[in-house]
Structure formats: structure tokens, C-alpha cells
Amino acid sequence: MPHAPENPAICLISPGRFCFFMHEWALAEAVIKTATEIAEKECLKQVTEVTIKLGELQQIERPIFRFALAQIKPDNFKDTKFRISTAKTTLKCRVCTTNWTYDKKKVDKATAEAIHFIPEVAHTYIKCPKCGSPDFEITQGRGVWLESIKGAR
């Protein structure tokens, strides 16, 4: 699916992946834009720390995501530390109330890739391990969340 990269050096971030082109970039843009809006609202001249949580379900490539953040960030994010953590994905069946944890090893590559782009298609491919229902709630660990930002006024 991906194009050939224009700048092969960039592929060193995540060997074997055409990382410059990944859609992680679009999500990193969203984080920077939101953080910028919050910084403006809070009158922060410099942003020193941004805490981001990545849901395991979407399988964001962290090195690519971090690279995109570094490329996109504006001047007032010059010394920003991006603290990125991953949240385990927990699912709860609405039919039989079973709770379980998403295990990416149990899905094939094509399915994992579909979920990577639009996590909600998990409802197409994943079923409750107890009753087989696709009617479950993603209680934790879906996508990208901005948890906090710190800075100097």
C-alpha cells in the first residue's frame, strides 16, 4: 500500500517501514494543533512538556509518531519533552459483560492494519471470546489522547 519513500534516510527511524508517509503524521499534526490551542488559551509562551497516551489498539508506530512531532512542532515547542505512553486496550462485551484485553498477536496483519487506520473496524473483526458477540465497548486504549501540557508563561 505505501508509496516508495522520497527520502530513504527517514526510513532509518523504523527500518523496513516507509515511515515518512505514514498516517501517524496526521495524528501528530492533530496533537500539535490541539496542544498549541491549549498553550495559547493558557498564555504559555514556551511549552515544556506534552503528555500523550497512545491506545494499543491503533498500534501507532511510536518512532514515526515522535519523528513527526519533532518535524511539525512550532518554535514555542522548541525544548518540549514529549512523554508518550501506551495504554493497554481493554474491551467489555455488552451482551455477557466479559472483559478482555486486546492481543495483537491474535489478529492477522491485514486486520491489524485495518484497525490501525480506523480502530472501530475492530467490531468487524473481533468478537467476544466468551459469547462471540461483536457488540463490545472499547473501554480503554483506543487511539491518541492528549493528557497534559506544561509550560512557562
Place this chain on the structure above:
Amino acid sequence: MKVTDPRTSVIAQRLKRIRRIIAVSSGKGGVGKSLIATTLALSLARGGCKVGLLDLDFTSPSTHLILGAKDAQPTEDKGLIPPKVEGLEYMSLIYYSGDEAAPLRGADTSNALIELLAVTLWGDLDFLIIDSPPGIGDAMLDLVRLVPRIEFLIVTTPSQLAFETVKKQIRLLQELKIPIVGIVENMKMTKGKMVQEQTQSLGVKFLTEIPYDSAVEAAIGSPDKLLATEIAKKVQILAKRV
């Protein structure tokens, strides 16, 4: 600070190169929204406009069937770039759910819609036509909330059952001060003027009526055949009025 979903902040930016964004919508299902949305998009494109088609009817997508979109896939370049299908920039959840059911509840529908709007990189377009799911639920409310400059083109049938729901939708959109391009009366089989008269009394433009055309079924999957149907001839007139 409150934990924030960052995706909504980039949606306006993703859509800023699009001149007009029209959601083809109806309070009621089964009125022919997908067919009209697809035919309208094709008609505008064949008329020389740059057009995108976005299928947001996640649980029962059908624009890909109408277009006969087969091998096309989005590509990645700092987001998802819709493939060209029949001259349209075309995006659908079908690329990720395949031929399987996507049983989504309201919150999931919202999340998938936000994700698609946040990561899809549309080109410079004259029109983005959105095939909306039926009803006045999550998808319509999300479009109103998240898509700047959204306009609604509302489809009904001559049935009172469809039009009563459509009237509620119109009143809601009017209260929210959302532009309504007008009403299309689809699957017309009699000469009754009920929809046309009541539409005008609601202060909404009656765009056209489209006769029921049994030949359209044979044109599914073949845009050239589709554009030769009586329905398409009416939609081509509609394309000049939007």
C-alpha cells in the same frame, strides 16, 4: 487540564481546500440517498468540477457498489489520500471493513467519523459530497458540530411516512441555522404535489422530483450506464441547481 481528543482540532484544516461540502441526507432510510449522492457526484465531475465522495453510511455502505469501485485503495502520505474512482476522490470505511458487517453503536460511529475526517487529506475540490446515514442521530449531529460550512441536501420519497421525518430534520437544521440546499423528492410514481407544497411552506427550496426508475438496478456498478438513466438526467439538472 481535561484529557483531550486531539483529532477534532484538525478537521477544519483538512477540509479547507474544499469549496462546498454537501451532505446528502434524510431523516428516513431507503429513500435513495446513496444513489442520488453518487449520481450527483458523478454528474458534477463529468461537468468539469473537482469532486470528492465520502461514504459515511458505515453500517450499510453502498456507494462503492454503485460506483463499481473494486481495486482502488487509499494511499498514505502524511495521512490518507483517497483514491480516484471514476474521476472522484473517493473515501469509504469499506476499505477497512471489507465486505464484512461493521456493527457500530453511536459512540463508535462518531469515533470512526472523526478518525476519517481527521486523517483523510482531500485535494482542492469544488465539491465534497457526503453520503450520510439515515436519521438525525450521531452522524448528522457530528457533521453539524465538526464540519465547517456544511450544507444539507435532503432526500425524501412521496410517502408521508418519509416526509414527516424529513420535516423534523428540516426544522432541526433550521433551528441550528445550518444551510439546506433543498429537497429532492425521489421515487416519484404519481403526480401528487404534497411534498413540493409543504417544502415551500417550510421555507426550503424544492429542487426536483425524480421518477421511480426500475432500470436503475441494472446500472448499479456501471457509472456510464447509471448516467444514462432517467434518474441521472434529473440529477444532472439538480447538479446545476446546487
